[in-house]
Amino acid sequence: MNKFNIKNVLEKNIMTIALFAVYVLFVLLAAVIKGTNMLDPSIVTSLIEQNAYVFVLGAGMLMCMLTGGNIDLSVGSFVCFAGAVAGLFSVENNIIKNTTPTPVTLLIVVGVGLAYGAVLGYLIAYVRIPPWIATLAGYLAFRGLGTQILTKASTTNAISNFPSSLTHIFSGKLFETGWGELNIPCVALGVIAAGVVIFLNFKARANKIKKGYEADPFWFVLLKSILIAAVILFLAIEFSLDGGIPVVVLWIAGVLIIYGIITEKTTIGRHFMTVGGNAEASRLSGINNKLIMFAAYLNMAILTVVAALIVTTRTGAANSFAGQEFELDAIAACIVGGVSAYGGSGTIIGMVVGAALIGVINQGMSLVGVDQDWIKIVKGLVLLAAVVFEILSKKNREKKSAMKKAAAATAKTQET
């Protein structure tokens, strides 16, 4: 193991630190300039609810990008299309008069996602169409299809009034209480989650010591655990004051935990990274590259359906403009989160931090009263800065190791 080194730790977590700094900065700015309290429970909850889709889509986009910097441009349009399909079956409209029970609606929407994902995956993995072209076709076609469905289905070009049996699955609150009351189950869940995180951190350290590996120092693990627990408890209290845990938070947590485990702990996740790291080496090591590519796009389509249901039930309507630029938000979250644009490396946690950073900048600037156009300009610059930083620090590291290598070589030649 590499020796524990504060500088390395800071360098590795630079984006997380930036996230905290930017958040604190906007809390102060909002308070000073507009007198708004950004820590207000409803503002914190809406920050998470508004960005929920980015976390879900980001997980799928991460899997695609791992396979070699491949992206899916059709995500936003498919959100619109899947939302329209959901509305078509669950709400009475001009095309289908009878509503379908919610479980069947869900099956249909997921089925549509699977079908699209399978076709897309097949075209990309087996017919070898470059991903950005295949998904560009989807980007155009599904926006058109979704809009057509909505215009035919309703005179208002939108389907609303979704049945509560559907909306409760993806939005609303769990353990709902009045606003401003301290919601006990919510706080209790927060305490449990924080406890689990602390326990896992120390268990991992104890395990390392038991096996005789080098472990991080005790104080560092303690500090790390306290910080994470503090964030969880902060959110739990904010949620509880805002009337309960947003259902969508459970979806986000579920998706992030599942994909975190897949990418970090399973052979499947490892295969994704290997394909992106060196496709030929991966093939000759017995990995089925095509199947991995297929799986990446199939998986993306399924998560897109989840995101579509989250967004549609949150806004309460399927619109023809739903999901615009979602694909770009997901890609940006990955890139800012340090996912390699060439594939082979990237983590769920990185993506989450990237998504949160963009989300905080978005909300913070709006609260401070910055014009939307300027928000876009700043977001663009942040994206660019993240990539430039990534490349420069990589170059720096390479230079260092090359110098070390050269020094070793000269030492060797001098010996002989």
Add this chain to the structure above:
Amino acid sequence: MAKVLLEMNSITKTFPGVKALDNVNLKVEEGEIHALVGENGAGKSTLMNVLSGIYPYGTYEGDIIYDGEVCEFHNIKDSEKKGIVIIHQELALIPYMTIGENMFLGNEQGSKWCIDWNRTYAEADKYLAMVGLSDSSKTLVKDIGTGKQQLVEIAKALAKNAKLLILDEPTSSLNETDSRALLDLMKKLQREEGMTMIIISHKLNEVSYVADKITVVRDGSTIETMDSKNQEISEARIIKGMVGREITDRFPKRHDIKLGDVMMEVKNWTVYHPEFSERKVCDDVSINVRAGEVVGIYGLMGAGRTELAMSIFGRSYGIGISGELMLRGEPVTLKSPKQAIEAGLAYVTEDRKGNGLVLSNSILRNTTLANLGGVSKGTFIDKDKEYEVAQEYVEKLKTKTPSVEQLVGNLSGGNQQKVLLAKWMFANPDILILDEPTRGIDVGAKYEIYCIINDLAKAGKSVVMISSELPEVIGMSDRIYIMNQAKIVGEMKASEATQENIMACIVGVSGESSADGVGSEA
């Protein structure tokens, strides 16, 4: 008349960890065809890259004196300005452009901002006539064969006002007739234009046909220069220069070798090139290897060795594969690398950076890559076990690294090779095909790799070692196959093998001793 056009004095070029050129001297007279011969990796191409400015002035030691003045080339443009033009082995033509467009790429005819197409094509036609190509210069490059493409390359060089033409393996992708035509063209250019040429080639018959002088390069040094005016240069004479190296005990000995049953047998194996589907890359090849045996396959670059190995390894290369593959006496069909690994085969590639290792990943991850199941329960990777395995192989193979978390891209060539070997050893194969296992690594690391190979054989594994280094093949193998132009042209016991009779198999000269060995067990 013998004016010296080019003189390269004591050129030394070092790459990190490797001395590619060591005090090389080369003298080329005006109007001669000068051949550079030597084994793969001897330093011929490096020398030419130094000359043409690909390795800029300052990255090497020594002087280049061209046309009477000391030159400092910083890039290809500098050397081309002086009339030194290099034609690389890989054709650098763009298929969907016309011959004319290709010829004047980067040398466009016309004013500064506007290309004069009439002049371009007129000029192109002029040079095409010079090389004897009758196709119109408006033909797309993709529509002419490789033989003609090579002529276009030469015409392109002439259009740059070349005074010294360097041809790196110009005939490697050409058939017999096209090769002959090219060599005759070289002679014609020499006769009619007074062109000076340097040719790098592995094909000794061509070299002795065309060259006035032959310089032998070996292990980064020029060994000798033969002049056809003073002596008859036979192929045997060239071989003697190429391989005259002494085999010292650079190879660890293996004691009480126990050979087991035939583990793998390949019969009448024929493979076609995936792009040029009429070209055979393996032609009716039959080989076998026993348990505990190290079988060497010797051949020069392009002989079809890698193609043979990869086509056996789950058909990972080539099309139209026919022939029989038997493992442990049973005929098998391996359709993918995955099946090959499951059947107990491992292919350790010659191109460790290209298709062997994931350079951006750690030693840890690379070690378990081919056998991730070996450290997993179901789909879950046991990271502790993975760490232990990687650590074990680092210690066993003496890989020099601060930790198994080190990125493979940061390791030296020799250590990368060890990680690659570890990866395949952990896959626990019965048969290992090692393709150039010591390419580009220093002598010390080589010795350690040899020890690993011996240990593998001792443990009862079958090892097929592909190599283009003669001493290595002779020093390490129990039995040697010699491969040339897609065919097995000889087989001999290592005890009977000498550098001369192996080379003789390749050039088709039957030396006295080689006749006994060739095909005796076929």
